Amino acid sequence: MDLQVAEHALQHHFADMEQQQETSTFGMWMFLLTEIMFFGGLFCAYLVYRSSYYEAFVEGSQKMNIWLGATNTAVLICSSLTMALGVRAAQTGKKKLMVVLLLITILFGLGFLGIKGVEYHEHWENHEFPGPNFHFQTIDKTPPVDPQHTEIYFSLYWAMTGLHALHMIIGVGLVTWIILGGLAGAYTPAYFTPVEVVGLYWHFVDLVWIYLFPLLYLISKKHGGG
């Protein structure tokens, strides 16, 4: 049975299943590395402006709710665990377990997006979205912080977390696709490359957040926000 599936899944231009899987995984890594470069541009912009307007970045970051941010970090880490266990279930041929674990992964992913939505709503209500409605009351300080510099912080905050959230939404879509395949019996221990590859994508999105959280939420020890 497995042999039949393997022969069916092996495309003619690969020598064997191992080579086929290695090629797919390597291809996914190449894509994720371009994604690192893509996010890298934003991280570099962050680095440049943070070093130029440190005080403004501290004031901006104090509007972040670090407990929601920390909760979201934990939610993503849990989703990565269920994803990793889901890939393992596919690897070991536990088809039902894989579907259940991936459904839990999606729930964590949606939970993350929900919490992010609550935060976005708060920032929007507080006029912390860059543009004509942006308003920022600077704390009395000498020299005073230019609100326009805080606006740069918020531009980067929305761009970086927004791009990350977009990746989360795509990730939820991809995991849904894997679940549908799993229900149709598309994956076996001999062929589960799509599960493995979507897992890589999911973990990558978690990886980006691991850096975003301290850089955007925890700039200074003075925790305001919350």
Place this chain on the structure above:
Amino acid sequence: MTRRAADEHIAPESHVIPISLYVVIWAALMVGTGLTVFAASVDLGIFNIVVALLIATIKGTLVVLFFMHLRYSTKLTMVTVVAAICFLLIMFSLSMTDYLTRGWSTLH
């Protein structure tokens, strides 16, 4: 690489990581998150960012090595990933050598 017949070699030799190891990595990541929040509440001056990035990098390395199976991947994949990270750091460094040294000139 020698071509192997399908009946000799059906499944890829993918490494099955024990569940316990995944749970240990998960626990380490959770502890790391708590540690990041705690470290940010202590005033370390310039070292706050150093500690934050250090913890993030340890967490990231765990994710990449175990959750993303890089530890069990081909050497080609490992070298490519390391090369990309080096490139990212080179680009950060080159950008910052510009921005951090503006105004250093004594010509005007």
